[in-house]
Amino acid sequence: MPRPIEARIDLPALRHNYLVARQYASRQHREAKAWAVVKANAYGHGLLRAAAALGDVADGFALLDLDEAIALRQAGIRQPILLLEGFFEAADLSVCAAHDLSVVVHRLEQLQMLRQATRATPSMHLPIYLKLNSGMNRLGITAAQLPAVRRELEAAPALGPLTLMTHFAEADGVADERCIAWQLERFLAMTADWPAAANFPVSLANSAAILRYPQTAHDWARPGIMLYGGSPFADEDAASFGLQPVMTLHSRILAVQEIGIGERVGYGGSFVAPGPTRVGIVACGYADGYPRHAPGGTPIIVAGRRTQTLGRVSMDMLACDLTELPDAGVE
Ligand SMILES: *Cc1c(COP(=O)(O)O)cnc(C)c1O
Secondary structure, three states: OOOOOEEEEOHHHHHHHHHHHHHHHOOOOOOOEEEEEOHHHHHHOOHHHHHHHHOOOOOEEEEOOHHHHHHHHHOOOOOOEEEOOOOOOOOHHHHHHHOOEEEEEOOHHHHHHHHHHHHHOOOOOOOEEEEEOOOOOOOOEOOOOHHHHHHHHHHOOOOOOEEEEOOOOOOOOOOOOOOOHHHHHHHHHHHHOOHHHHHOOEEOOOHHHHHHOHHHOOOEEOOOHHHHOOOOOOOOOHHHHOOOOOEEEEOOEEEEEEEOOOOEEOHHHOEEOOOOEEEEEEOOOHHHOOOOOOOOOOEEEEOOEEEEEEOOOOOOOEEEEOOOOOOOOOO
16 A cells, blocks of 8 residues: 555636636736646646646646646647746747747847747747846846847747736735835836837736736736645735635544653654643655645644644654544544
């Protein structure tokens, strides 16, 4: 028998959360669409599983790897697919075209590659998400680079349709901190003297922005973490937005220890029993992906009731408090 630990994925919850994201996004932009961000194997939930759950509702899918994009096409996904980091070399472009992918362009050199590829294959019209660096300083065209990018775009009028994009660095900040306004200002300033830009669709909002600033959702929002039932905020939980958890981790109790006052549990003895304590040892540890830094006291559900972990998480086990759960034990 394999170790009795499993991650259960609730696909109706994923679908529900996607619809919540789009509902928020459409509060101020009726026509707002939402890329289902399924990068990193759908945040660990399984790319094809997520695609199957969202296949008939999602407006599009956004991810990082060309291979994952191709896997979606092969699974029958017909909606737009966006490569969030764009393409990495010119040779990728014919593959992108063959699978009808949309690409982020965040560097001038990518546009030059696109122009050359379009010259060689005039039928190539990859939709382009032109990513502007509005202050996150990770990816994107800066204000200083924008004139050269515009010249490049004007020199290659046969390129595919253009959408303007930026990414917020602090949308999950506390409300009276910097948050998004400063980046929005920079984004607008960058495009203010570009008359054509007024007609381009816009894509700005990640989960945090969708939930707190739905006015930023515009044409294409980009929800990620919220699809999986996670809150992007430290001070507000997912349930308060109507989001449902998609993944739950289940395991079994392997052993029970009855200990007396002053006895310790686990590595470093960081839990000291304040009185007689029933300790459940669960087959789940950091090698299974449970966070090693989760402190003693982290909530855990045993037999349908909430209790807490005790002491440090081991590689393949953790301890929980069964003192108030006399019926719970080795399963
Ligand atoms: C990952 C990512 C998202 C989704 O972000 P969440 O905070 O998980 O909603 C949106 N846009 C881009 C460009 C991303 O890389």
